[in-house]
Amino acid sequence: MPGNPAVEVDCVTKAFGNRNAVCGVSLNVARGEILGLAGPNGAGKSTLLHMLLGLITPDDGTIRIFGRRFPGDRQAILAKANIASPYASLPPRLTVQENLLVYALIYAVPRPRAKIASLLELMGMSAQRDTVVSRLSSGQQVRVNLCKALLNDPELLVLDEPTAYLDPAIAERVREAVIGRRQAGAAVIYASHNIAELESMCGRVAVMGRGRIAAIGTPQDVTRHILGQQHGAARLTEAVAAFARGNG
């Protein structure tokens, strides 16, 4: 695993009422690493991601980001992190530029207009700069959210289904941008149902089911762990599908 851990999760547990959303999860993510997160709906992926940003408080266990902990170091952590999530949108009555300017102020982005222009160019959204968000298509809204997530050049980038709704060409641009952040030394946690995408981008993948990590390691290790003797030439996609059938 390259570099020092940016994210250290140790035996984290979270229950909502009598439903265990996350049970005793432990994992590390190094700087300069993309960790893929896979698993069926309701596996606890989003809850785990939200706990990493202090949006949900764990019942038990510890989370350290850059060696710091919530809630005491919340601002120091979140100044260097960012998120794009399907549970989050940007205010629909503001234009793309206005939304990004507000977040540039929040994240203290230097030369915000130039940064926004370069991100919009990257995501192919320059022509929509002065369009209100409510008039954008779903895919365009996802791209604006991704611009927001990249605004502060985060050292921890949390992405939940970042390429959902995107056409293949734009999805490829997003993957390139994420790989760019990894090469710049950022830790990236990338949750997706597109397992081929995880396999191609991530050095390691964690597969979650019923709040637990069922397997973690390289895509080959995870495939072998889940399929066991039947592994053969199977890919991670088949392994995760087989796991989901048994744990959905």
Next chain:
Amino acid sequence: MLRRIGAVMLRHFYETRRNLDRLTDAIYWPAIDVVMWVFLTGYLRQGNRLHPGVTNVLLGGLILWGVFRSFQRDLAVGFLTEIWSRNVINLFGSPLTVTEYMVGLAAGNFVKAFIGLICAMLIARIGWSGGFLDRLPSLLPFALILVLFALALGVAVTGLIFRYTTRVQTFAYGLAGLLMPVSCVFYPLAALPAWLQPAALALPTTHVFEGMRQALAGGGVSGRSLSWGFGLAVCYFVVAVAWFKAVYNSARRRGHLVRLD
């Protein structure tokens, strides 16, 4: 910190600029209220149907209540807007603290309420020639107490939304109205039944409007009304902030922060 507070103000400035509902809430309805009451009180003064002092009190009560109602409502609705636009995760997954958010929201609404107050006063000045307007500056301390109490209620309602999600969003619009009958806005405390008077006296609004009536009648600014109004507003504000902190932390434990809608 100031930069992040400024970001929240900027976000709501952009929202208000494009949102006709917000503009009408801030300016249109207060202006319509004052126009209506200027005509009504003008009519009532003709032929001595009503003493000029009473019409002053009615108009003063209307303007001050408008400040209170719009400030309380806009604070809570401002936060609801974040939920409706699914912006909560982006906001609270950033270095912005909930305190900075609330301060930014309150500061933006203060500016908006002030603009609404100026508009209402201008309309009253155009349509009203009574001595009422000369005494308006003496009402400023009362307006500030109302703003502090409205802030306390806005914080409390936002706390309710954190705790019970948008199921209780009706309080954002209706809480001020609930308090109006016992706040003695247009009539003296003595007009209330005796059993209701202690409840009225527990509200800063009652002391504000009692003090306002005395000031508009030429009796000077009542130190007693100011002290009671301010003291009670501070108490409510402290309780509201403590409640808000508790429910915000509870929302993070319960996972409500990411599922407020």
